[in-house]
Amino acid sequence: MLILKKRVIALTCALLLAGCGGDSNDSSEPAFTTKSALGEALFRDNNLSFNRTQSCATCHSPEHAFIDPRLNAGGEVSAVSRGDDAVSFGDRNAPTAMYAAFSPLFQFGTHARFNSQQPDYSGWLGGQFFDGRADDLQAQAAGPLVNSIEMAMPDKASVIDRVLANSDYVEAFTTIYGSAIFDDVDAAYDAVTDSIATFEKTDAFAPFSSKYDRSLRGEYTYDPLSKAAQGKALFFSQQFTACATCHQLNANSSKTETFTNYEYHNIGVPINTAARALNGAEAGAIDSGLLANNAVTDEAEKGKFKVPTLRNIAVTAPYMHNGVFRDLATVIKFYDHFLTDSNYAINPETGVAWADAEVSATISLTELQDGNKMDDADIDAMVCFLRTLTDERYEALIPDDGLICD
Missing domain, CATH: 1.10.760.10 (Cytochrome c-like domain)
Structure with a gap:
């Protein structure tokens, strides 16, 4: 937790210094001003997987009706998805996230x-x-990030550490969810999954x-x-x-x-x-x-x-x-x-x-x-x-x- 707080302080200082520097970027708009825009960025971000090889969009591609379009060795869409480690495969087909x-x-x-x-x-x-084990979209979004054969992040804190490495994310999360959002890993992780779920409720999915x-x-x-x-x-x-x-x-x-x-x-x-x-x-x-x-x-x-x-x-x-x-x-x-x-x-x-x-x-x-x-x-x-x-x-x-x- 101490490491996370130090990271937030450092990034916050960097943001404040940039705001006082008087350069040409002073008046630029924040990268993400809504939960859905932030959620879309997270949904597409490969950095949220352990080896930085895949995102939510890898298995739910917006360009392919939100399924996994990757091909198997025979040149057909694979029945099951390959994980971030490039060797692990699941046992179920990635369903469309639409609707x-x-x-x-x-x-x-x-x-x-x-x-x-x-x-x-x-x-x-x-x-x-397919088995209803997640009550809602936010609970569903929480699973793949820390699933060992999917995005394979070892724990919630590791996911938040990747979020903290992106100053645009830090600015958005602290603006939307409050300045103390990164004080608690569980609260920060809930904010990540909440923003992804909010994106999944937009017209892009329905x-x-x-x-x-x-x-x-x-x-x-x-x-x-x-x-x-x-x-x-x-x-x-x-x-x-x-x-x-x-x-x-x-x-x-x-x-x-x-x-x-x-x-x-x-x-x-x-x-x-x-x-x-x-x-x-x-x-x-x-x-x-x-x-x-x-x-x-x-x-x-x-x-x-x-x-x-x-x-x-x-x-x-x-x-x-x-x-x-x-x-x-x-x-x-x-x-x-x-x-x-x-x-x-x-x-x-x-x-x-x-x-x-x-x-x-x-x-x-x-x-x-x-x-x-x-x-x-x-x-x-x-x-x-x-x-x-x-x-x-x-x-x-x-x-x-x-x-x-x-």
Whole structure:
């Protein structure tokens, strides 16, 4: 603590001297005058990782719908992220950070379902991360900085030491959070995570600018004969699909629809053996999902993961909590294979039958076995509709695979 105080005193003196020096920079504006601007700088700052190689933006790139776009040895987007030490890999796919601010606090509760033949939901809801272990965005931001296989800073004090090395940060933190903010490491660390969370609540993360959103504002019209329109009808149908059971939060035409209702389910996702080979997990390792959350103790929750948003889903591959599937059509076929007489008994990415679920005892078969089986035309239609959930900034990232949707 004494070292931190000495560092603050030195930097404060430097700032005061610069202010009295009468040079051409005297009238310059502070680098960061708002929490969100400060949070954006921190979000992008590689210096906040131990080896100074990555930032929050490395695994949640603003240019790539806030996912990790780094490629693996095969030239594809990696299913799991490489850490600051360049050799460690995680076990879960880095989800998009877009629209994350809409997730409710982690809780056990109930909510209505829309366009679903299933009863209203009762169970765990919300939170951040796939297992909800962080209540909110600020708690989520606190994790990666000091995670040994992510940004790998040894402790909070080390993070604050890096902050103190930047005079612009010192000026901003003392102006926004008070002159005594660096007197206590925990308070300073809370200020770091609060500013990052504030940035994550800005429109950059939730522009609501997709074709779907524009259609609600009368700025875009789905051609009624297009594949996208057909897919939209399938998605919101109670009779033909069960998509909306888990991926619709509000009543139809809501302008703040996030396309997840933040439920937790085990949908039978298989182990990603390639990811496990990268991260060196022990043989027989199981991702317990929701049960890994310290607030959850019931074995019936094992293998369940938070339902992800479908916004920008067309540009945020690979898919599932472990990145095991690479193509959006594969994901839809995977869902379909739970239905009687499905046309999709074979995983198109492997050419063999779908691998067994990582956790088989808790699969949400009631939801998965609802709806009618699809054919190739239905799959194309669903992909086309999901592409219209891409925010305008990222439409150029939609795969150019020859599928005509409009």
